[in-house]
Amino acid sequence: MSRWEPNARERLERAALELYGERGFDRTTVAEIARRAGLTERTFFRHFADKREVLFWGETALQDVCVNAVAAAPAGAAPIDALAAALDAAAALLEERRAFARQRQAVVAGNARLQERELIKLASLSAALAAALRGRGVTEPAASLTAEAGMVVFKIAFARWVDEPGQGGLAPLIRDSLAQLRAVAGGEDGRWEGRRDHSYEGRRDHS
Structure with missing residues (x-):
């Protein structure tokens, strides 16, 4: 009978992130992660399929x-409002x-293979959202366009959330990005300009 290890998943996750930051993802082994966490490799594989899944195990729950x-979402909700409900839930x-x-995010940004895996995750989420919208009667291409727009909103808000601690919570950042998308899509250029976060735009221009 296997021995129960309290908080094993959290300990392994914390150890993995520490090692990925210190040594890099490719140079870190499962044995090192388990050792840092004070656990066995067998325990690691009870929780994660491989060292990459430490970074992606929450994908299914998010989707x-x-x-x-x-x-x-309410039966009469517009596709963009149903999408907004999904993004609020993600936040x-x-x-x-x-x-x-x-x-x-720092680990993923520093590894090309992990970046590719991240794109696959987002594409899968977009496809799932499009399917959910079609299930509400939204036709194509509107369902896919709405889902893809949602991924853009999410990526921009998420980047601000992790890169700029002073920006506050993820949900308000998502709502702000979504409001700007609505304004742009509606041709309301002046109103969008008035709401633009100039400090963020400036940071992007010089990155």
Whole structure:
């Protein structure tokens, strides 16, 4: 019978992120992660398929909460409003893990293979959202356009959330980005210019 290890997943996750930051993802082994966490390799593989999945194990939960939020939106809600409900649900799920998100993002940004895996994750989420919108009767290409726009909103808000701690919570950043998208899509250039975060734009221009 296997021995129960308290908080094993959290300990392994913390150890992995520390080592990825110190040594790099490619140079870190499962044995080193388990040793740093004070656990065995067998325990590691009870929680994660491989060292990459330490960074991506929450993908299914994120997709599920987003799809469920779209399905639960009021019957008369416009596609963009159903999408907004999904993004709010995603923010609620991620909000308490900001420190993890910042460490994780740094690791992913420094590894081309992990960046590719991240793109696959977002593409899968977009496809799931489009399917959920079609389930509400939204036709194509509107369903896919709405889902893809949602991914852009999410990526921009998420980047601000992890890169700029002073920006506040993820949900307000998502709502701000979504409001700017609505304004641009509606041809309201003046109103969008008035709401633009110039400090953020300046940082991007000089990055």
